[in-house]
Structure formats: C-alpha cells, structure tokens
Amino acid sequence: MWRNIASNALTFLVVLVFLAGGVLIWAQQEYSDAGPLAQPICVTVQRGSNMRRVSDELVSQGAVSSGTLFRLGADYAEKSAQLKAGSYLVPERSSMSEITEIVTKGGASTCGTEVVYRVGINQADVQVRELDPVSGRFEDVIEFNPADGTAPEQYDAVKQKPDTRFRVALAEGVTSWQVVNELREVDVLEGDVIDIPAEGTLAPDSYEIQPGDTLASVIGRMQEAQELILANAWANRAPDLPLKTPEEALVLASIVEKETGIPSEREQVAAVFVNRLNTGMRLQTDPTVIYGITNGEGILGRGLRRSELDASTPYNTYVIAGLPPTPIANPGRASILAALNPDTADYVYFVAKTLDPADGHVFAETLAEHNANVAAYRRLEAERANQ
Known part of the structure; x- marks a missing residue:
C-alpha cells in the first residue's frame, strides 16, 4: 500500500512540475x-x-x-x-x-505634445504640436509669434504638462544676433549671455531643451556642434582649395548659405565663388554688402542702393578682393560641405532662372553665356511689368 501511495505522490509531483x-x-x-x-x-x-x-x-x-x-x-x-x-x-x-x-x-519622449521655438530668417515663432500616433505625424495645435504680445493660455497650460517636450530649431542662415535675441524670449530658458557669439559659430539644427536650462548652455551646445561639423568637413575637404583655414571655409559657407536655398545647387554656387577666388575675380555678392549694412541685426527690407554697392567697406565684395573678414550668417552642415567640396565645373557666373526664387539659378562659364542668361531674366521682368 505504501508503495502505491508513494508512486501516486511521485506521479502527482511530476504532473505538477510539468504543469508549472x-x-x-x-x-x-x-x-x-x-x-x-x-x-x-x-x-x-x-x-x-x-x-x-x-x-x-x-x-x-x-x-x-x-x-x-x-x-x-x-x-x-x-x-x-x-x-x-x-x-x-x-x-x-x-x-x-x-x-x-x-x-x-528613458530618453526623450517620443509621443505626446512638444513645443518648438523656431528661429527663422524673417521672424521667430512658437509652435505647439501634438503627435498623432496613428499617422506618426505632428499636428499643429497652436502657433504664435512671441513678439506679438501675450502668449495664448493654451501654451501656458501645455508648459505645465509633465510629458511636454521642448525644442529650439534654428533655420540655416540665421545670424548670431538673431539667435540670441530670439532665445532671450524663450521663457523656459534661464539666464542671459553678455556677448553675441562670433558669426557663423552656431550650428543650425534642432536642439532638445529642458525647462530651467540656461541660455548660455544652449548656445554652448550650438557652438560645440558647429566646431565638430567644421572640423570634420575641413578634414575631408577637396584638394587645392583657395582657403587657408577652417575659418575661411566658414566665411565661404555662409555666403553659399545666403545665396541659395536650393539644396541641389549649393555645390554649384560654391564652385562659382571658389573659381572666382582662384582667378582673382571679386566675389560680387549682395548678401555680403547687406551684412555690412545691418551687421546681422535684422533684415534690410529693401533693395541695395547704388551708393551702397560702391561704398568701400570690409563686406562690400564688389569693391574688396577675396573674402569678407567674417561669416555673414550661421551656415548649415550642407553649405559647409559644399564650400569644402564644390562642383568641379568652371562656373564663374550665375543668375536667377525665373522670377520665382524656388526655381534656383542658371550657371555660366563665360561672360557671353552669362549676359544671355541675364537678358532672358530681364525679359521675364519686363513681361511681368506689362501684365
């Protein structure tokens, strides 16, 4: 009997083990x-x-x-x-x-609400966006210009939510004065900076921030990012460029940045200026003249006057030879790479292709080609004037 009991118990235990x-x-x-x-x-x-x-x-x-x-x-x-x-x-x-x-x-939130402080060429704005998890796209909830006055109540409510993300986004081609001036209006940042960072030393990009971060720390991150981008680009530059230092490359990149907003033609624009530097031609670029007038503090808001194009200033590349003394904006990574790896074509001229800036430019290797391109552009201007 005991043998049967032991056998049954063992069987039951085995079953329990198997079940478990x-x-x-x-x-x-x-x-x-x-x-x-x-x-x-x-x-x-x-x-x-x-x-x-x-x-x-x-x-x-x-x-x-x-x-x-x-x-x-x-x-x-x-x-x-x-x-x-x-x-x-x-x-x-x-x-x-x-x-x-x-x-x-852990790490940054990947869902929910985010506040983006955008520093653009013409103005700054604040966007509150909500991620639609199904589409994976952020949808705008509110957008406002902080310079217009009091922020919407909805913005104040969003700031208090524990899962709200905050970002600062710099557009390519903004000036250091614009960046500091607009970041001073970001009410989740603390402190101030005494000196405006050197022109060109801030990397246009998107930066995650936290309420309580200091303005100086965010500026520091932008400077570190630009130093790294420039150092890597300089180390991988094309041979025989007419650029002696990374700082000169940054100057050229800033000119490329201001001359075109078309990604596909940055290398061509860079080739024009590199070829001009190589042959001793003046750069003759309006954005440098404009920077000499505004010092990067705001938008000129009008066309250049003949007297300004003729004035002898350090930034008037119609008068001076070579590069201006400093960058004229903060160039993005793509413009820095273009300046250090330009197109190999022999372009020395370019003019707008149409009256729509989005259509880009047409390039020429000879003055005769360039004059023909300019004449075509003038005809477009005349046609619009007669409409």
Missing part, C-alpha cells in the same frame, strides 16, 4: 509574442508612477492582454523599478517585452 513548466513556457511566450494592439498609441508615464498604474493604462488601451502577466514579466526582467517619466509611442502589435523596454529605457 508548461505555464512558465506559456507565460514567457505570451510576454514575448506580438501583442493585440491594432494601431499605435501614446502611453504616458507620470512622475512617481509604478508598474501597476502603467499596466492598467496598457490594458485599458488594448495594448496588453493581461496586466498581471505584464507586471510579472517586468519583475522577472528586473525592470519594474526602472520606469521613466515621459510620453512614449507604442507601435502596433508591440509585445509586452517591447513595451517594457519602451517605458523603462
């Missing part, structure tokens, strides 16, 4: 397999939250089939104590394992 093993395998598979989410969602992790609250939200949004299994899996992976506050995009069919990684990895 089967449950464990099933749980691991459920945790790792694609989840039930039919379309992407945003999941918000509040400061001080815990896995139970997060799992409840995931269940309510249909992202996981079992909040308990999600928590057990996070515990087993030793991630339950690693939650990071923020708003995160969870792709469709994400597994519990993938979602756990998303909400514990």
